[in-house]
Amino acid sequence: MVMVLYDGSFEGWLTAVFEIYEYKLADVQFAQEHACNLSMFHSRHTVQTNAAKARRVWQSLVQRNSIDAANAVYHTFLSEQQGIDAVLLRYMQHAFKQQKPVETDYSHPSVITVIQTDRKVRREKHRMEAFIRFQLTGDGLYYAIAEPDYNVLPLISRHFEQRYADQRWVIYDGRRKYGIYYDLKQVSTVQMQFSQQVQASAIQQAYDENEQLYQQLWQRYFSSVNIKARKNTRLHLQHMPRRYWRYLPEKMPEGR
Amino acid sequence: MNGRRGYFQHGYGWIAFVERRAFILPGMLINLGINAILFSIFMLNEKPVSDRIMEKLSILSDAAKYDVSCASSGSKRENHNKGLGNASNGICHAYTEDGRCVSLLKILLTNFCIYNCAYCVSRSSNDIQRAAFTVQEVVDLTINFYRRNYIEGLFLSSGIFKNADYTMERLVLVARKLRTEHKFNGYIHLKAIPGASEALLQEAGLYADRLSINVEMPTEQSLQLLAPDKKRNDMLQPMQYLQQQINGYATEKKRIAKTPLFAPAGQSTQMVIGATPENDWQILGMAHLFYRKLQLKRVYYSGYVPVSHDNRLPAIGTPVPMVRENRLYQADWLMRYYGFDVREIVNETYPHLDMEIDPKLSWALRNLEQFPVDVNKADVSLIMRVPGIGIQSAQRIAAARQHSRVNADLLQKLGIAYNKAKYFLALPSGHMPRHDYTAAQLREQLVRMQQSKYQANFSPQLQLF
Structure with missing residues (x-):
């Protein structure tokens, strides 16, 4: 058994796949560099993330299957599910062994896992495109927080960049502690510091003077387009699960 | 976590602020005596701008909600000028408690109306609050909601005030302002007002992604019964005109890439279900004609929500025919995507959809x-x-x-x-x-x-x- 250590990034994992072939490693197990529960009885192989190696693995997958299949692998990786890197390795090994594309070979267990996980991640991406709510700060920054189930910020970045090309915005992932920031030219990844003790008045002042008004108008709009005679809570919850409510102004009690 | 706390503090800070204002006011009245009371009442009548807009939004979104169209998809407008927004794939940004998609800011410009259609909540004889937005108010709401990612765009409809042209002109004005002054590339759905001039419809098509005229009643007879001032042909004629324009521009665009977009998401319409005695065969037959003859992108079926004591209509309190509406949409999907002919779903022998099972299953059991x-x-x-x-x-x-x-x-x-x-x-x-x-x-x-x-x-x- 060989323990393959990589930095947890997708590029790092692609490099690891390359090196598993390069060094003919068999019976591998993945671990991320910071993990501390490494067994002492295994031999180790530490991967240095290498863009060139990663690109070769990626392009080989695109050529043998399709760009959609390669994207499905990327999406599946972003699900961050326990042991998903090992499942994806089996997928890659299957893909590299077969002569024809494997993306529709649903009888292979890793293929099924990939299409199912890909579907979940894409749904979460779509939900974030729908449920992100910006608040305008006093200095003209549109600011949003979210806690997506999967690591989808890299996937939604293009959508928001194209759509909000003329406003500065930041979307912060409160669970993974990083954000994406658009400065009217490009999107970059940012870390943010929050101070523990912030006074309510300071926060109040940090926002644009009309921010509260528009949140309330939106709340009012949301409640007045509802048709009470058609109430259907089950359907409502199916489309807007409760875990997303905490960042949606329309699901907060109206301000007055 | 910190960020979340910040959000909540922010929210509650506002509530505290509002409550304090409410407390101070009565105290002031006691101290300052009767003159101050009169003055305060005067001040209260003169509502602050934010309250007036809030009230208008309540009235004019409430009146627009019976139009069930919510789609924001099917367009291909890109953010080409580094302006605001784009319109491509539809997104539902929220869902109401009745489970319907909220994708667009759907409002009436005004609910004043010269018509008295029995099924409509804004009918002229109905004793309700009336209001009207200014063009600028609609523009500001749209832009500010859009920038916060609340909506995909605007769905603007209106009661008919003065005449068709006057009303249509206002709708076009809003769209023009959004597109030209604000470089807004988000989705715009405009109501085409029956009877408006072709020049106005033409201009509307150049700004809007989708245009719609609601036939409302599935047959001419029902329309005559419930909306005697309206004629079915007045609705079909502009639909035909728009169809020609849409096809004309699309053909031209294939030849000359610079041809402007003309209602790239096409036309749609709506029929009210359950207010009149038509069967599903008549309704789906009508929808079939709309898809085939007028090339509509969508036909919406709106289960009638009783809003009137008029004895020509189901009484208030009659349940909304939600299951029937759902079955009609399922049948609609079979026609548009599954290659079913309308006669395979409903026909002389089976004029009604089975309410207990879906139309595909019911077709399978017959075949x-x-x-x-x-x-x-x-x-x-x-x-x-x-x-x-x-x-x-x-x-x-x-x-x-x-x-x-x-x-x-x-x-x-x-x-x-x-x-x-x-x-x-x-x-x-x-x-x-x-x-x-x-x-x-x-x-x-x-x-x-x-x-x-x-x-x-x-x-x-x-x-x-």
């Missing part, structure tokens, strides 16, 4: 001789006709059988409704289910199965909660 379908051999278009298998699953099945034989186990993994589909499928031996049921037996069995699953939806008593 049992077409089954079982062998998923390993049959054409995709046939697999799509199996109850419980959708378009995507059918395509997956077709792809999967290139690699290996498709069996029951794999079908279940692909996520089809196997318990329903299995009665209509031929599978490799060892998985062969029985195929000797009569249609009636099968129907009973499937209804029982789905009742245990959807009991709440079919029991009138549970709908209260």
Whole structure:
């Protein structure tokens, strides 16, 4: 058994796949560099993330299957599910062994896992495109927080960049502690510091003077387009699960 | 976590602020005596701008909500000028408590109306609060909602005030302002007002992604009964004009890339269901004509919500025909995506959709001789006709059988409704289910199965909660 250590990034994992072939490693197990529960009885192989190696693995997958299949692998990786890197390795090994594309070979267990996980991640991406709510700060920054189930910020970045090309915005992932920031030219990844003790008045002042008004108008709009005679809570919850409510102004009690 | 706390502090800070203001006011009145009271009352009548806009938004979104169209898809407007927004794939940004998609800011410019259509909440004889937005107010709301990612764009409709041209002109003005002054590339759906001049409709098409005229009543007779001032032909004529324009611009665009977009998401319409006695055959037949003859992108079916004591209409309190509406949409999908002809779904012999089972299943039960379908051999278009298998699953099945034989186990993994589909499928031996049921037996069995699953939806008593 060989323990393959990589930095947890997708590029790092692609490099690891390359090196598993390069060094003919068999019976591998993945671990991320910071993990501390490494067994002492295994031999180790530490991967240095290498863009060139990663690109070769990626392009080989695109050529043998399709760009959609390669994207499905990327999406599946972003699900961050326990042991998903090992499942994806089996997928890659299957893909590299077969002569024809494997993306529709649903009888292979890793293929099924990939299409199912890909579907979940894409749904979460779509939900974030729908449920992100910006608040305008006093200095003209549109600011949003979210806690997506999967690591989808890299996937939604293009959508928001194209759509909000003329406003500065930041979307912060409160669970993974990083954000994406658009400065009217490009999107970059940012870390943010929050101070523990912030006074309510300071926060109040940090926002644009009309921010509260528009949140309330939106709340009012949301409640007045509802048709009470058609109430259907089950359907409502199916489309807007409760875990997303905490960042949606329309699901907060109206301000007055 | 810190960020979240910040959000909440922010929210509650505002509530505290509002409450304090409410407390201070009565105290001031006691101290300052009667003159101050009069002054305060005067001040209260002169509502602050934010309260007035809030009130208008309540009235004019409430009046617009019976128009069920919510789509924001089907357009291809890009953010080409580094302006604001784009319109491509629809996104539902929220869902109301009745489970409907909120994609656009859907409002009336005004609910003043010269018409008195019995089924409409804004009819001139109805004693309700009336309001009107200014053009700038609609523009500001749209831009500010859009920038916060609340909406995909604007759906602007209006009661008819003065005349058709005057009303249409205002709608066009809003769209023009958004597109030209604010470089807004988000989705715009405008109502085309029947009777408005062709020049105005033409200009509307150059700004809007979608245009719609609601026929409202499925037949001419019903329209005459409930909206005697309106004529069906006045609605169909502008629809034909727009169809020509849409096709003309699309053809031109293929030749000359710089041709401007003209209503790239096409036209739609709406029919009110359950207010008048038409059967499903008449309604779907009408929809079929709209799709075939006028090339509409969507026909919406709006279950009638009683809003009037008029004795020509169902009384207030009559339940909204939600199941029927749902079955109509299912039938609509079969026509548009599954290659069904309208006569396969409803016809002289079967003029009503079955309310207990979906229209595809009910077609299958009437045509049992077409089954079982062998998923390993049959054409995709046939697999799509199996109850419980959708378009995507059918395509997956077709792809999967290139690699290996498709069996029951794999079908279940692909996520089809196997318990329903299995009665209509031929599978490799060892998985062969029985195929000797009569249609009636099968129907009973499937209804029982789905009742245990959807009991709440079919029991009138549970709908209260």
